Structure formats: C-alpha cells, structure tokens
Amino acid sequence: MSNHAIQITDLTRRYGQDRGIENINLQVEEGEIFGFIGPNSAGKSTTIRVLFNLLFP
C-alpha cells in the first residue's frame, strides 16, 4: 500500500481528435507542496478536472 496522497497512472482524456491529455503519470506525497505548471493548453485544467471527478478519463 503506497503512501501517495495522489497517484495518477497512464491518464488519458481526449476532446475530439487532437486536444486532450495522454498518458499522464504523477504522484504527490502526503504533505508535499507540488507545483503543476505548463503552457497554455498543456492539459493542466483537464488533469485537475479528472482528479476532481468532473471529467472522466
């Protein structure tokens, strides 16, 4: 059993053909301050929305 507060493995979510995120992997440990940065349309919001259960993979 891992102690990760958040663990994402091979997360893919597409909007149509081109846009979306593909094979995201990340772990955030308990108490860790985690920076999540990227250019416009990199998929930051989509990743967070999937984490929040707003969108489905």
Place this chain on the structure above:
Amino acid sequence: MMNRNLFLRELRSNAVSLLIWSAVITALTALTMLFYGVFLKNNEKILAMISILPEGTLQFKGISDVDDLFSVLGFYSANNVIYMLVLGSIYSIVLSSGILLKEEYNKTAEFLLSWPMTRGEIFFSKAAVVYLNVLIINIVTAVAGYVTMEIVKREPFSTNAFLVMTFYTFMLNIFFASLGLFMSTLVKRARPITTLSIGLVLILYFIFTISNITEGMSFIGYATPYKFVGMDTLAPDYRLEFISVLYFGGLSLLLTFTAFRLYRRKDIYL
C-alpha cells in the same frame, strides 16, 4: 446511497420556493372553492354563459359534462387540473431540472464534487429532496382542497374519488420531476433549462387538450402523460387504473434510473 448533509442543505435552499409555490396554489385552490357557492347560486346564468362557448372550451379543464361543475368534487377537480396538474407539474419539473444543473451553471460543481462522496450520493440526495418537495406540495394543496370542499359543500362528496384524484396528481407530478432530472443529465453545456421545462409541460397539456376536443385525434393524447390521469371524478367507476399506475410508476423509475446512470458518468464542464 444518500448524503445527509447535502440532503439537508438542498432541503433548506429549496424551502422558500416550496413555501411560495404551496402558498400560491393553496390560495388559488381555496379562493376558487370559495366561489363555489356563488357558482351554484347563479347556475342558470352560468349555464347560459357556458352554452355560448364552443363545446371544446370546457375540455381545457378536463370537463366532459357541464353538470359536473355543479357538484363540489367536479368543481374542485376541474380547477385542480389547472392548479396542480399544470402548475404543480411546472413546479416539479422546474425544481428537478435545476437541482443538478444549477451546480454547473453556478460554477459550484467543482466545490460539490470535491466533497468526499460519490456521484450516486449526490444524485440520490438531490433526487430525494425533489421527491419530498413534490410530496409536500401535493399534501398541502390536497389538504387545502379537502378542507375548503368540506366548508363549501352542499351535498356529500366521495372522499375515495378525491383521494384517487389526489394520487393521480401526485403520480403525474412525480413523473414530471423524473423527466426534469433526466433532461438535466442530457444537457452538455451548462445552462438553465427552465424555459424548456415549462414549455414541455404546457405543450404536453396542450396536445392532450387538442386530442380531447378534436374528433378522431384521441390517439395523440397517448403521447402525453395527461391521458393517463383519471379526471372524471364523478364517474361511477372512477378508480385508480392499473395501467396508469404502471405507466407513471414505470416511467418515473426508468427516467430516474437512466438519469442516475447518465449523471454518474457525466462530464461536467465549468
């Protein structure tokens, strides 16, 4: 399956609306029933007035025989058609079509879904509030109707027929509540569907009326739930029809369950 906190929060946030709708429909019912005495006293004038109207006019209130209006139960059920079968259904569908969607167009879905609960718990907590509110408004207006009928009646009326009519009304309102939940889960981009919901109730009622007043068009009435509501309270064999219970019960369950399935996997864009 349900989250108590969310249920109570929704119940509170919809309490004012429930109070206003119940008060308005109760007041309308009571006021109309108070006119029953005047109506009886002027029966000849009223009959003369009705005789100049086209035959189909009364059908808008579900009246098949004008004499029914002079019985207290017939008078009540004619008005109940507009007050509860139409207004009550509008209340039900407006409430249910907004209860899930409002989180999306008010941008509060992100906050709601970050709570430690499943989509199923959210859905059933909100659906329970809808059904409870529909039950409350039905009880309040039915009690108001019964009490005012007792006050203004000149002859006894059948309590059994009144209860049957009340149950038909409740089933119809629950059907529209389920339809509202279902419709709201189909909306892709969050925006209120209040106007569409109200329009749908009115269109279905209008189709039902057209089917009643137009010869040979009776069959189109079956496209509306109103056809399955027994409105002829004075008929000797007036009772709860099995087919109606099956229709309303089955469709309401099916719509609610389908709405749940859709909401469980619905993408929410903010």
